[in-house]
Amino acid sequence: MLCARAAPWYRVGMDCPNAPLPLLSGRVHEVGGPSAVAFALIRARQAGSPLFWIRPAWLGDQPLPDGLAGIIPPSAVIGVATATETDSLAAAEEALRDGAVPVVIVDITRPLSLREGRRLQLAAGAGRSTGLCLIAQGMGSNAAETRWHCAPLFDPESGDSTLMRWEITKNKKGTLGVWHVRWNRTAHRLDVVSPVRLGPGAPAEPGEGALRP
Amino acid sequence: MRGPFALSLRVHNRDCLHALNAEAERAGLSRGMAVSEARAFCPGLVVRAATPKADAQTLEALRRWALRYCPWAACDGDDGLVLDITGAAHLLGGEAALALDMRERLGRAGFALHVGIAPTRGAAWALAHAGGGLAPEGAVRTHLGPLPVALLRLPPETDAALQRLGLRRIADLAGAARAPLARRFGKGLLDQLDRAFGDLPEALSPAPEPAHYGVRLTLPEPIGLLSDIEAGLARLLERLADTLRAQDVGARALCLTLRRVDRQAQDVPLRLAAPMRDPARILPLFARGLETVEAGFGIDQLRLEATVVEPMPALQAGSGAERADRIEALMTRIGTRIGLDHVRRFQPRDCHVPERGFALVAAADEPACGPWPPRPARPLTIFAPEPIAVRGHPPSGFTWRRMRFTIGRATGPERIAPEWWQPPDSYGLRDYWRIDTREGRRLWLFFTPQNPRWFVQGEFL
Structure with a gap:
């Protein structure tokens, strides 16, 4: 069966930010994969501003505010540039425990020990705010509430697509699952869509717009 | 400091003597003289730059110190203090004792001073600038009489005109007919005279005490x-x-x-x-x-x-x-650990080159900017351009970070020229393409036509 693109069957709006994708507030979650940043920012947008984004200053990949503007207003992002991983964790713990910001994003560059993971969980529980750790492949901590793997998907239909595959690979209080989602830049809304199949008769051919330098 | 010594100050592009010690004065130098001229007069003169700001601070400190004598003290010019000791002098045993005490204490601290005490501010100023003195109540005219007219705080041109008329001393001026003087010099001259003699009131306005935190x-x-x-x-x-x-x-x-x-x-x-x-x-x-x-x-x-x-x-x-208070308190707490300058936010800059289109400013110093200016769609993250090997011509695939990609869709090119006023980078013109790969990643590639190579610089949402 060919199912190139289906209508969104569920819209994740501001009124029910976590349905149907589970993301308990007051807990720390982990996100990995190439689209982890997009996942974290979309979740932050749904939870409200401002957003604390704690990342080591020496990381090569830098967020570009012109690109962030499609998800979250860049003025709502407060970046904390730390020198060491310990500073990152300390700042994250402080921000989570305070509870003044609904979402705290932390770039994690080494595997967290169980003790560090638990401390972040306790801080998030005390402040009722959500922590999102951006991790590299295989760097998860056992203390994480959920772990997500997010990757972009090729969308043969649209040229300005934001189709992603969000997979929950660890869940302490629920089931695992896979969702295909699309971020609506104009309505700032997350549309959950049914999976796109790239079968042998898929409509779009590679190299649709020929690339001629 | 032994020997002639002076401080110089640059006024109107010319170094002038600002202050000098007694030995320098004995050598014939005076305030306002050009430094080169002074050196000609007195080859052994040692000159250092004056610091008027520090002088003002010292004078302010002295003013606060002078509050020990009376509750009203104000700075007068850049080297004087004026104190209203009405009703306070008897606490130190009279006016003469007060002047002696002041001279002793400041002398110990290394200050040379002239103290003039008189019933009016103008008279006290004149006495202090004449080298010090005490004019008791009712004897102002006799004490001021022999002093030169310049001590009435007159503008230099008025002083020069009075000298030409032969009115050299204050007594001469007081004895002259008032009507012609008023016609010739205006009301200001006679007002100054009356103030000095106490016929016109003159208020002392001490500076408001700055709050001390x-x-x-x-x-x-x-x-x-x-x-x-x-x-x-x-x-x-x-x-x-x-x-x-x-x-x-x-x-x-x-x-x-x-x-x-x-x-x-x-x-x-x-x-x-x-x-x-x-x-x-x-x-x-x-x-x-x-x-x-x-x-x-x-x-x-x-x-x-x-x-x-x-x-x-x-x-x-x-x-x-x-x-907002809670967020600022949180930023402060994080800032005490990593430095408040490292808590930053984005601010738009007017620049078409994407990586220079924003600035990171300390969040504590700058308020949040308004809505972000509308710009063309840009990647979510950027990094330093990474050269890639492209397969085929026109390209059908490439290898980046040891991953092989097949091009599913290419959108572009968008040409971004470097800013000519910036130092040239190694890329020159860039033609940007948004590449949707079959593998899913949506990358931001650019091609440099002047030096045909491909680079990856960012990743889209």
């Missing part, structure tokens, strides 16, 4: 426990907060100085993300700084100063302000 606590016994220091700090903060509240300001930076028994002092600075004056909120922010304090044999003095203050008008209580 420093408090200290000296202890009879040294303390060493963290809880004791915190208790002392809490009492200091209460007192400081009262001053801050009275002036409608909040502290942006604080410095706690802990003096130990062995006279060593340790500073605990604290920078705040927003003006604050609530002791209960500032106290926990000091916790991290206090941990580093070395108490040694004990601390016997605590001094707290608000080194930077900013206006902080009273706000109506509301949920919005409270939330």
Whole structure:
């Protein structure tokens, strides 16, 4: 069966930010994969501003505010540039425990020990705010509430697509699952869509717009 | 300092003598003389640059010191003080005793001074500038009479004109007919004369006392426990907060100085993300700084100063302000650990090159910008351009970070030229393409036509 693109069957709006994708507030979650940043920012947008984004200053990949503007207003992002991983964790713990910001994003560059993971969980529980750790492949901590793997998907239909595959690979209080989602830049809304199949008769051919330098 | 010595000041592109010692004056030098001229007169002259700002600070300190004699003291010009000692002189045993006491105390500190005491401000000024003196009540005219007219605080041109008319002393001026003088020089000259003689009133307006944001606590016994220091700090903060509240300001930076028994002092600075004056909120922010304090044999003095203050008008209580307060307090706490400059936010810059289209500014110093200016769709993250090997022509795939990609869709090109006023980079013109790969990644590639190569610079949402 060919199912190139289906209508969104569920819209994740501001009124029910976590349905149907589970993301308990007051807990720390982990996100990995190439689209982890997009996942974290979309979740932050749904939870409200401002957003604390704690990342080591020496990381090569830098967020570009012109690109962030499609998800979250860049003025709502407060970046904390730390020198060491310990500073990152300390700042994250402080921000989570305070509870003044609904979402705290932390770039994690080494595997967290169980003790560090638990401390972040306790801080998030005390402040009722959500922590999102951006991790590299295989760097998860056992203390994480959920772990997500997010990757972009090729969308043969649209040229300005934001189709992603969000997979929950660890869940302490629920089931695992896979969702295909699309971020609506104009309505700032997350549309959950049914999976796109790239079968042998898929409509779009590679190299649709020929690339001629 | 032995030998002729002078301070020079640059006025109108010319170095002039600003102040000189007695030996230099004996060598025939005077204030306002050009330095080169003075050197010609007196080859052994030692000249240093004057610092008028420091002079003003010293004079201000002297003014505060002079409040020990009377409650009204003001600075007069850049080298004088004027004190209203009415009703205060008898406390030191009379006017002459007061002048003697002042001369003695300042003499010990290394200041040379002339004290003039008279019933009017103008007369006291004239006496002080004539080398000092005391004019008792009712004897102003006799004491001022032999002094030159310039001591009436006249403009130099009026003084010169009076000299030409032969009115050299104040007595000459007082004896002259008033009507022709008023016609010739205007009312100002006669007003100055009347002020000096007390026929016209002259008010003394001392500068308002600037608020002082420093408090200290000296202890009879040294303390060493963290809880004791915190208790002392809490009492200091209460007192400081009262001053801050009275002036409608909040502290942006604080410095706690802990003096130990062995006279060593340790500073605990604290920078705040927003003006604050609530002791209960500032106290926990000091916790991290206090941990580093070395108490040694004990601390016997605590001094707290608000080194930077900013206006902080009273706000109506509301949920919005409270939330902003909490976020600023959080930024301060994080800032005490990693430095407040590392808590940053984005600000748009007017530049078409994407990586230079924004600035990272300290979040505490700059308010949040308004809506972000509309710009073309850009990647979510960027990195330093990474060269890639492209397969085929036109390209059908490439390898990046040891991953093979097949091009599913390409959107572009968008040509971005470098800014000519910036130092040239190694890329030159760039043709940007948005590449949707079959593998899913949506990458931002550019091609440099002047030096045909491909680079990856960013990744889209």
